[in-house]
Amino acid sequence: MAAYILRRLIQAVLILIGVSFVTFVLLYLVPADPARQIAGRSATAETVANIRAQLGLDQPFYVQYWRYFTGMIQGDLGRSYLQKTEVAELIAARLPATLQLMGGAIVWELLLGLTTGIVAALKRGTWVDNTLMVASFIGVSAPQFVVGILLLYVFAVLLGWFPIGGYGTFAHLILPSFTLGILGAGWYSRMMRSSMLDVLRQDYIRTARAKGLDRVRIVLRHALPNAVLPVIAMIGIDVGLFMSGIVVVESVFGWPGIGQLAWQAIQRVDIPIIMGVTLVSAVAIVLGNLLADLIAPFIDPRIKLR
Amino acid sequence: MTFGWKHLMGATALVAAGLTGGAGLDGPRGFGPAPALAADDITQGGTMTVTYKDDVSTLDPAIGYDWQNWSMIKSLFDGLMDYEPGTTDLVTDLAESFEVSEDGTVYTFKLREGVTFHNGREMTAADVKYSLDRVVNPETQSPGAGFFDSIEGFEAANSGEADGLSGIEVVDDDTVRFHLSRPDAPFLHKLALNFAHVVPREAVEEYGADFGKNPVGTGAFMLDEWTLGQRVVFARNPDYYHEGIPRLDRIVFEVGQEPIVATLRLQRGEVDIAGDGIPPAKFLEITQDPEYEDFIIKGNQLHTGYVTLNVRMAPFDDPMVRKAVNMAINKDRIVRIINGRATPANQPLPPLMPGYAEDYEGYAFDPEQARAMLAEAGYADGFETELFVANTDPQPRIAQAIQQDLAEVGIEAAITSLAQSNVIAAGGEPDQAPMIWSGGMAWIADFPDPSNFYGPILGCGGAVPGGWNWAWYCNEELDAKATKADSMADPAQADARIQMWREIFLGVMEDAPWVPIFNEQRYTLRSPVLGGPDAIFVDPVHIPVHYDYVYRTDVQ
Numbered sequence: 097m098a099a100y101i102l103r104r105l106i107q108a109v110l111i112l113i114g115v116s117f118v119t120f121v122l123l124y125l126v127p128a129d130p131a132r133q134i135a136g137r138s139a140t141a142e143t144v145a146n147i148r149a150q151l152g153l154d155q156p157f158y159v160q161y162w163r164y165f166t167g168m169i170q171g172d173l174g175r176s177y178l179q180k181t182e183v184a185e186l187i188a189a190r191l192p193a194t195l196q197l198m199g200g201a202i203v204w205e206l207l208l209g210l211t212t213g214i215v216a217a218l219k220r221g222t223w224v225d226n227t228l229m230v231a232s233f234i235g236v237s238a239p240q241f242v243v244g245i246l247l248l249y250v251f252a253v254l255l256g257w258f259p260i261g262g263y264g265t266f267a268h269l270i271l272p273s274f275t276l277g278i279l280g281a282g283w284y285s286r287m288m289r290s291s292m293l294d295v296l297r298q299d300y301i302r303t304a305r306a307k308g309l310d311r312v313r314i315v316l317r318h319a320l321p322n323a324v325l326p327v328i329a330m331i332g333i334d335v336g337l338f339m340s341g342i343v344v345v346e347s348v349f350g351w352p353g354i355g356q357l358a359w360q361a362i363q364r365v366d367i368p369i370i371m372g373v374t375l376v377s378a379v380a381i382v383l384g385n386l387l388a389d390l391i392a393p394f395i396d397p398r399i400k401l402r
Numbered sequence: 403m404t405f406g407w408k409h410l411m412g413a414t415a416l417v418a419a420g421l422t423g424g425a426g427l428d429g430p431r432g433f434g435p436a437p438a439l440a441a442d443d444i445t446q447g448g449t450m451t452v453t454y455k456d457d458v459s460t461l462d463p464a465i466g467y468d469w470q471n472w473s474m475i476k477s478l479f480d481g482l483m484d485y486e487p488g489t490t491d492l493v494t495d496l497a498e499s500f501e502v503s504e505d506g507t508v509y510t511f512k513l514r515e516g517v518t519f520h521n522g523r524e525m526t527a528a529d530v531k532y533s534l535d536r537v538v539n540p541e542t543q544s545p546g547a548g549f550f551d552s553i554e555g556f557e558a559a560n561s562g563e564a565d566g567l568s569g570i571e572v573v574d575d576d577t578v579r580f581h582l583s584r585p586d587a588p589f590l591h592k593l594a595l596n597f598a599h600v601v602p603r604e605a606v607e608e609y610g611a612d613f614g615k616n617p618v619g620t621g622a623f624m625l626d627e628w629t630l631g632q633r634v635v636f637a638r639n640p641d642y643y644h645e646g647i648p649r650l651d652r653i654v655f656e657v658g659q660e661p662i663v664a665t666l667r668l669q670r671g672e673v674d675i676a677g678d679g680i681p682p683a684k685f686l687e688i689t690q691d692p693e694y695e696d697f698i699i700k701g702n703q704l705h706t707g708y709v710t711l712n713v714r715m716a717p718f719d720d721p722m723v724r725k726a727v728n729m730a731i732n733k734d735r736i737v738r739i740i741n742g743r744a745t746p747a748n749q750p751l752p753p754l755m756p757g758y759a760e761d762y763e764g765y766a767f768d769p770e771q772a773r774a775m776l777a778e779a780g781y782a783d784g785f786e787t788e789l790f791v792a793n794t795d796p797q798p799r800i801a802q803a804i805q806q807d808l809a810e811v812g813i814e815a816a817i818t819s820l821a822q823s824n825v826i827a828a829g830g831e832p833d834q835a836p837m838i839w840s841g842g843m844a845w846i847a848d849f850p851d852p853s854n855f856y857g858p859i860l861g862c863g864g865a866v867p868g869g870w871n872w873a874w875y876c877n878e879e880l881d882a883k884a885t886k887a888d889s890m891a892d893p894a895q896a897d898a899r900i901q902m903w904r905e906i907f908l909g910v911m912e913d914a915p916w917v918p919i920f921n922e923q924r925y926t927l928r929s930p931v932l933g934g935p936d937a938i939f940v941d942p943v944h945i946p947v948h949y950d951y952v953y954r955t956d957v958q
Contacts, residue, residue: 128823136467137858137870138848140548142560144868146540178468180460180614181630189630253666260670261663262656263632350658352631360456365823 101390108382115378116168119371120161128365134177151177168375174368176361183372187354191376193263194353197345198338200273202331205280208235210324212281213288218315220293228285235282240341244275244348261350272349276341280334287327295323332388336381446638448954449652450932452947453664454677457657458634460614461625463599464537464544469846470677472596473944474655477636477648479599479619482511482530483590487948488937490704490754490850492590496525496600496620506585506891513576517643519602520624527578533600535559535566546597549848552586585891587899591849594943622648622950631658636949649934649953665927674929675939675947682796685741688927699926701940702754704847706747706855708840709789709804709917710829710872715836717785724914726775728765730811736803737920740796744920750855750907752921754942757852757903764911764918772811784812790828790835793819797841800919804839829872838872839919845870850942852903853888860910875915880906931956 131148132139139147148154152163167174173183209232216228251271252260262268295301296319304314342355350356354373361369393400460466463479476484484495494500497511517525537544538559547560554569569581582589592598605618617625622644623636634655638648656673664676665684680688680698688694711718711727718724733746748764751757776784789808791801801817808815815837820828822843828834847854858864862881864871883906890899910916926939926946933955938948 127827128821129827132826132868133823134543135545137843137845138548138854139545140551141866141868143545143547146547146560147543147545150540150543175611178459179457180462180465180611186630193631248663260666261659263658347660350660350663352658356658357457357631364456 101386104386104389108386111382112375112378113165116165116371116375117161119374120164121157123367123370124157124160126365126367130177130365130367133365164371173372173375176369177366178364179366179369183368186357186369187372187376190352190354190357193351194342194346194355196269197273197276197342197351197353198335200269201277201280201338201341202334204274204277205284205334208277208281209284210288210327212285213327214292214315214320214323216285216289217292217296220289225289229289232282232285235278235285237282238278240275240279240344241348243278244272244345247271247275248348261348263350263352272345272351275348276338276345279341280337284327284330287330288323291323291326292319295319298322329388329391332384332386332391335384339377339381444646444649444933444953445957446646446649446953447651447957448931449654450650450674450949450952450954451654451656451672452675452677452949453656453659453667453673455658455660455664457631458628458655461617461634462614463596463601463617463619464533464542464546465614466596467545469945473941473947473949474634474636475596475599475617476621476944477623477653477949478617478621478625479596479601480517480621481594481596481599482513483594485594485850485943487944487951488935488941490756490942492594495594496530500590502891502893504892506587506889507582509580509582509589510573511578511580513578514643515576517620518641519605519620520618520639521602521605523602523604525600525602525620526575527572528575529600529602530578531566531570531572532603534570534598536601536606537597538567544597546595549592549595549597552582552584552589554581554583556583585889587888587891588849588851588853589891591851591854595849623653626652633657644950648950650949653949668927668929671929674932676927677946679946680925680927682741685743685925689741689925694927697928697930699928699936699939701924701926701937702752702942703922703924703940703945704752704754704850704942705844705922706750706752707744707844707919707922708747708750709919710835710838710840711915711917712832712836712872712874713913713915714832714874717779717781717787718836720779721913722775722779723781725765726772726779726811727808727813728914728917729768729775730772730813731804731807731917731919732767733919734767735807736800739799739803740920743925744922747918747921749911749918750860750916751852752847755847755850755852755855756900757907759904759908762908762911765914769807769810776811776813781812784814786814786816787836788818789815789837789839790818790820790825791839792822792825792842794822794842797839800841801839829870830868832867832874835872840872844922852900852907853884856884856903856906860915873915875910875913877909877913880909883909933958 131144131151131153135144135147152160171184175182176186179186212228212232216225219225248260248271252258258271259268301314301319304318342353343359345351346353346355347359354376357369358373454470456470458474459468459471461471461475461478463475466475480496482495482497483492485491486493496514496517498514500509500511502509513527519525534550536542538547538550538556540560540562550556553567555564555567558564559567571579571581573579600620602618606613609616615628622639622642624639626637627635636653638651661676661678661681662684664673664678665680667673668676689698711724713719737744737746749759749762776782789801789804791797798819805815805817825838826843829838845855845859858870860871860875861884862876862878865874865876883902887899887902924940924946928939931954932952934952938951941948
């Protein structure tokens with residue numbers, strides 16, 4: 097087990113170095129000149145050249161990457177070109193908001209996904225099942241910014257039940273976390289349904305039923321624990337799913353997380369921030385997957401970690 | 403200046419589609435007529451909430467250079483010169499008085515007495531020198547260093563060879579003298595730029611690269627709180643040297659708020675000013691609603707949107723063709739596309755700028771005449787060309803209107819819609835972009851002097867690779883005239899100098915390297931609890947709002 101974890105961590109580090117390199121190359125190839133962007137149009141050619149030199153942007157690619165790399169392994173992600181603040185500080189200030197949003201989204205996923213999945217499985221083939229599965233299909237395929245904007249319009253603007261975007265209280269969290277969670281809820285619902293149907297077909301359920309146990313007890317005590325485990329194992333992988341979602345959801349709802357930071361940085365070609373958020377996302381995805389793999393054997397003893 | 407009106411992202415446009423025609427949202431406080439007050443019996447107090455979409459960039463006056471932090475910095479710091487609030491009229495600020503030598507190369511400023519920094523220390527002439535030395539020091543990476551190139555010793559200081567500007571002399575604590583290497587007529591305007599605002603050395607050295615997040619100035623407000631990604635809070639500077647200013651106790655800048663959301667919250671009474679302006683999708687709804695009539699303030703800006711015609715690329719090397727293009731484009735229709743938030747332009751200078759030629763008629767829209775001129779130039783069957791445009795709304799729509807107008811006279815213009823930075827890059831090459839619609843990247847003056855509308859965008863000096871003179875226009879005669887105009891630093895010659903600039907821009911129009919399209923106007927929607935002269939809400943210099951002079955009607 098320890099050897100496995102160690103090996104996975106080494107892999108993770110290699111993956112992160114790879115991600116940093118690829119991202120750096122891609123941003124290096126962006127045709128925009130950051131020095132010109134920073135200098136603005138009133139700057140003289142000398143000023144632009146000076147800023148380029150000060151930022152080391154006149155150095156060859158490998159020198160620039162090496163400088164970034166050595167900083168990165170010491171936790172130094174550089175300074176934002178436009179905000180002039182340390183990227184690590186900018187990300188650290190916004191990470192709690194993003195984690196809160198993800199936490200809320202996981203609650204929605206499980207709440208909606210598991211209940212609808214169970215109900216659909218129990219009502220298999222009926223109109224309830226069909227309706228729920230159509231709903232979950234919509235959840236999986238609806239673009240998040242459309243969902244977010246509709247929710248914002250109906251529940252915040254028209255009905256006034258929630259604040260119009262922003263951050264701070266529990267009420268602020270409900271709509272954005274729902275929007276972020278609905279995609280996963282759709283997946284969970286479908287997985288839960290099939291997993292439940294699978295379990296319900298097992299011999300031990302038939303035995304329980306034969307014993308004359310009541311239906312609720314069979315489902316909750318006997319079927320659910322087995323059916324739910326494979327679904328739970330997916331949470332780690334959700335992190336990757338969320339990373340793309342937060343950019344949209346945070347922008348729509350004015351949520352001060354790293355997704356909004358990334359979106360602003362992309363619009364203003366603030367390369368150090370784009371690099372930083374990409375790396376943090378990569379770390380989150382790698383850790384999420386590692387977590388999912390580590391949980392797997394506890395859920396299904398047939399799985400062995402090698 | 404890199405100010406450019408913000409463009410909404412797709413998502414916002416969608417919110418808008420859902421929201422237009424939405425219920426009339428009466429704020430709890432209601433939009434009723436605001437009481438008018440005389441300037442001197444205004445009670446200080448209260449808080450104002452301003453929203454922005456983007457994070458606040460650095461508040462270091464040497465570095466900050468976007469239209470969001472521009473006015474914020476002006477409230478935290480001061481310079482020797484400033485402008486009468488709501489106008490483009492220069493006044494002294496940290497300077498009490500000044501003298502200019504007869505040849506226009508020596509400026510001596512007497513400083514206002516008893517001005518203190520937010521840290522309590524008194525501001526002296528040495529601080530003025532330190533602040534400018536710092537701006538031209540290459541390590542500061544100031545975008546504005548070049549503005550001060552007329553000060554003696556600029557080259558040595560800007561290249562890092564010298565420690566500071568030899569041309570700035572600290573005569574005594576209250577007196578500072580500038581020696582210029584050449585007369586520089588707009589020099590006083592340059593001293594009113596944020597880049598020349600005065601900073602205390604000890605605070606800059608204490609915070610280093612984080613000074614922009616821990617600003618210490620002499621301004622009307624002091625930084626009270628900065629929660630990254632959420633809010634910046636200013637508190638009143640109780641020791642501010644302008645009595646009764648600022649009017650407010652606090653300003654809360656909330657960031658990360660889409661303009662559409664900000665406008666909705668303003669209508670509900672949760673926000674006082676939406677800093678990004680009224681989003682296009684809500685514009686007609688709000689401007690046509692009589693409820694908001696008293697609270698929408700319209701102002702001119704020092705902005706011109708234009709199409710550049712690359713004079714080095716055929717057939718735009720022929721002035722006749724350029725004039726024909728000028729007559730082919732229907733500017734009124736383009737103004738309608740942006741909901742009338744602009745006035746059609748016929749010359750490079752905006753109407754607010756001294757030197758604007760009011761009686762100039764320009765090239766009136768006349769497709770028939772345009773066709774005749776094209777025929778005369780040998781293009782009776784028209785020609786094919788390319789129009790570059792930034793790919794954010796509404797720019798491509800404007801480009802399409804231009805394309806249709808050109809088609810009417812036989813010119814087939816293909817639209818190349820690219821990211822803004824790529825358009826800028828293409829414009830900086832001599833042979834890439836025959837035509838560019840400047841929307842989103844158009845010139846907004848750094849200071850209200852016509853010289854700022856010439857050099858980089860129409861002068862020979864700007865017609866270099868990586869420059870901003872996208873027409874690649876270079877008229878040496880006009881360049882010489884410009885140099886001469888800017889050497890007329892004697893205040894007695896001011897009118898003659900402005901007249902000269904007027905002639906220069908009319909001379910440019912003779913050659914027609916641009917099609918001036920429109921001058922954008924700014925609209926600010928403010929909540930009913932705010933008071934103050936209308937002009938400060940669309941201040942041409944303290945963009946977008948002159949925060950120091952806003953007051954709250956409910957504390958009166």
